[in-house]
Amino acid sequence: AGIFLCDNFNASxxxxxxxxxxxxxxxxxxxxxxxxxxxxxxxxxxxGGVDVFFLIFSAALVFFMQAGFAMLCAxxxxxxxxxxxxxxxxxxxxxxxxxxxxxGYAFAYGGTSSDxxxxxxxxxxxxxxxxxxxxxxxxxxxxxxxxxxxTIVAGTVAERCKMAAYLCYSVFLTGFVYPVVVHAIWxxxxxxxxxxxDPMKGVGVVDFxxxxxVHMTGGATALIxxxxxxxxxxxxxxxxxxxxxxPAEFPAHSVALQILGTFILWFGWYGFNPGSALMIANxxxxxxxxxxxxxxxxxxxxxxxxxxxxxxxxxxxxTGEVSYDLTMAMNGALGGxxxxxxxxxxxxxxxxxxxxxxxxxxxxGFSKFLISMKIDDAVxxxxxxxxxxxxxxxxxxxxxEGDRMELAYSNSxxxxxxxxxxxxxxxxxxxxxxxxxxxxxxxxxxxxxxxxFLVLKAAGLFRVDPLEExxxxxxxxxxxxxxxxxxxxxxxxxxxxxVRASRHGKVEVPAEVADAAQSAEDTA
Numbered sequence: 123a124g125i126f127l128c129d130n131f132n133a134s135x136x137x138x139x140x141x142x143x144x145x146x147x148x149x150x151x152x153x154x155x156x157x158x159x160x161x162x163x164x165x166x167x168x169x170g171g172v173d174v175f176f177l178i179f180s181a182a183l184v185f186f187m188q189a190g191f192a193m194l195c196a197x198x199x200x201x202x203x204x205x206x207x208x209x210x211x212x213x214x215x216x217x218x219x220x221x222x223x224x225x226g227y228a229f230a231y232g233g234t235s236s237d238x239x240x241x242x243x244x245x246x247x248x249x250x251x252x253x254x255x256x257x258x259x260x261x262x263x264x265x266x267x268x269x270x271x272x273t274i275v276a277g278t279v280a281e282r283c284k285m286a287a288y289l290c291y292s293v294f295l296t297g298f299v300y301p302v303v304v305h306a307i308w309x310x311x312x313x314x315x316x317x318x319x320d321p322m323k324g325v326g327v328v329d330f331x332x333x334x335x336v337h338m339t340g341g342a343t344a345l346i347x348x349x350x351x352x353x354x355x356x357x358x359x360x361x362x363x364x365x366x367x368x369p370a371e372f373p374a375h376s377v378a379l380q381i382l383g384t385f386i387l388w389f390g391w392y393g394f395n396p397g398s399a400l401m402i403a404n405x406x407x408x409x410x411x412x413x414x415x416x417x418x419x420x421x422x423x424x425x426x427x428x429x430x431x432x433x434x435x436x437x438x439x440x441t442g443e444v445s446y447d448l449t450m451a452m453n454g455a456l457g458g459x460x461x462x463x464x465x466x467x468x469x470x471x472x473x474x475x476x477x478x479x480x481x482x483x484x485x486x487g488f489s490k491f492l493i494s495m496k497i498d499d500a501v502x503x504x505x506x507x508x509x510x511x512x513x514x515x516x517x518x519x520x521x522x523e524g525d526r527m528e529l530a531y532s533n534s535x536x537x538x539x540x541x542x543x544x545x546x547x548x549x550x551x552x553x554x555x556x557x558x559x560x561x562x563x564x565x566x567x568x569x570x571x572x573x574x575f576l577v578l579k580a581a582g583l584f585r586v587d588p589l590e591e592x593x594x595x596x597x598x599x600x601x602x603x604x605x606x607x608x609x610x611x612x613x614x615x616x617x618x619x620x621v622r623a624s625r626h627g628k629v630e631v632p633a634e635v636a637d638a639a640q641s642a643e644d645t646a
Contacts, residue, residue: 125137143606169403170256176402178258183393184266185353188215190274190390194383194452195277197376198501202594203281204375204604209516210276217289226268227261229301233560236310236319261590264304264396267336268296270394274340277501279347282354282591285599287584291574299570303339303563314559316531323492323551327559328522331414331513333464334559339468341508342567344552351584353498355591360377369493372500377448384452391418391459395641399530410530414466417474418459421466425458426451429485436486449502450486457485457504461514464498465521469538473521479512484513512560520552523577 164302172440192211198205213318225247232243244483245251252258272292279288306312307327329335353359356370397420400401419434431452462469469477487504488509499505522538536542572644578584590598597603 134477139154145153146269150180167508168237172403173401174255174259177263177400179396180265180393180397183390184263184270184397185215187266187387187390187394188212189268190383190386191270191273191277192383193386195501197379197383198277198374200372200594201375202596202603204596205600205602206285206595207276207280208287208604209282209600211273213289214273214276215269217292217295217387218272219265221293222265222268222301224297226297227264229298230264230304231260233311234311236317239313239318239320240311240313241305241313242302243309261348262580263400263489267332267394268300268304271300271336271340271343274295274337274503274507275344275347276346278499279351280500281595282585283347283351283587284583287578290578291343291347291582293570294341294574295571299343299567300339302338303335304567305334306335306562307559312578314555314562316533321533322558323536323555325533325552325555327515327555328468328518328527328531328552329464329515329559330467330530331395331463333460333462333511334563336458336511336535337463337507338511338515338560338563340568341506341511342564343571345497345504345508346568346571347575348499348504350572350579353360353496354500355588358362358496365496369496374449379451381448384455385507386458388422388459391422391463395463399467406529410467413526416471417462417466417469419461420474421458421478421481422455423458424475425453425461425482425485428479428482429454429457430482432483432486453485453489453502453506454482457481457510460507460510461517462615463511464514465518468518468522468526470521470523470526473523477517477521480517481513484509514555515556515560518552518557522552 143645146417163545188211191214192208195211199207227243227249227427228245228247232247233240233243234243245343249257249261252261272295275291275295276288305316307329308317309315310317312318314322314327316328318326327334335573354372358369361367392415396414399411399414401407402411430446433447433450445544458481461477461481461484462474465477466474485502485505488505489499492499492504496502518538520538520540523541527537528534536549536551537545539548539550539553575584586595586598594603
């Protein structure tokens with residue numbers, strides 16, 4: 123009883139230690155004389171089943187984010203390109219599944235061992251050797267993340283990218299580029315990982331749910347693609363190629379779809395961040411998942427409010443008028459979500475608010491920077507995912523707190539720099555690791571994706587024909603517009619009026635019917 127009353131008693135560690143002890147006894151046959159092993163094995167089976175179900179549920183939430191991306195992108199583009207962007211979002215899931223099944227998972231996690239360091243995995247191709255529920259759910263959970271990385275690019279290059287090019291880079295990204303980043307940071311034998319027996323600088327990179335691994339990788343790919351592909355027609359230049367004094371705005375065709383997509387993404391993030399605890403059937407993992415849910419919520423809220431009101435204040439200083447931009451609010455929230463993803467398990471709630479606030483400012487600043495550089499991002503995915511992904515990774519190096527580091531990573535030797543500085547040590551090992559991961563992701567993605575996109579462009583496979591772009595990709599590539607906006611046939615409307623008149627004598631034509639008839643006549 124004294125053990126449980128100690129001030130420093132750690133229930134999670136105690137359960138883990140006792141589980142390891144009982145496992146050893148049962149394997150050696152010491153406890154065979156009673157029902158201890160039978161009971162222990164039953165509890166272990168139940169615990170394993172609960173953990174698998176937790177990952178199924180979390181992975182399903184992450185996969186549901188594909189619907190959020192689809193709605194957000196569809197609402198953000200012009201009406202003439204809705205089918206195209208929706209199909210690309212669907213194919214992201216399909217290409218990600220096949221690419222991650224064949225080679226992606228093997229490159230990311232195949233043959234991992236915490237007592238060595240390697241650059242890439244080399245086992246489990248086509249899921250060879252998988253037999254347990256834990257194996258299969260591990261692949262499913264990681265596939266959902268891989269598909270998310272690919273989807274980030276779709277919105278940036280919307281309205282002008284060829285389908286063939288999209289399929290090529292989607293498979294290449296999920297099958298090779300992204301898995302190497304995963305291996306470096308998340309696999310136990312990655313050279314940057316925090317899960318190795320001898321991690322870099324004694325701590326390794328802390329990117330709990332993927333601000334860098336997922337979002338920054340996808341965002342960096344999107345940035346390179348946008349630069350090489352070029353802006354949409356009329357965005358920064360007129361028909362003669364002369365720079366416009368003020369960049370043209372292409373209004374979103376459906377704000378309702380945009381806000382629906384934003385809420386779906388926010389909802390899916392509760393699988394993304396808390397789900398990255400990977401287990402739930404013990405007090406330690408449950409505490410980590412619960413903290414992640416809180417920090418995720420606060421960062422999103424702070425990012426939303428900060429971005430919207432900051433934009434309103436900038437407008438007031440410039441024009442004297444005040445308005446409230448829904449796009450700023452939505453992308454600010456998404457920026458806060460991306461920023462907290464790396465440190466959701468190791469920062470305090472108050473730090474999450476600060477991270478989200480800065481995330482809102484990062485979004486605004488990088489969005490304006492892209493416009494000044496004439497880089498066209500159709501849905502502002504680069505500021506949200508690349509810029510805030512980098513900020514989120516860096517923020518861990520400042521705000522990681524000791525008790526939470528111990529709970530999530532079993533290592534509290536090196537803390538965030540603000541905490542180290544407060545303790546008088548000035549230890550910046552964690553911050554250095556975070557900076558190294560940012561540089562590695564930029565370098566790795568840049569070295570691979572730049573020549574890849576240049577080859578596609580040289581081969582004429584990257585950008586659609588200017589006339590096709592002007593008409594819209596739905597008509598030029600997908601057999602017709604997404605919406606049927608044709609009115610009622612004029613002759614049919616007139617016949618209806620005659621029938622009504624013959625039955626009831628002279629009748630007054632309802633205003634809406636008259637409008638429909640006039641619309642049909644105008645269309646004709």
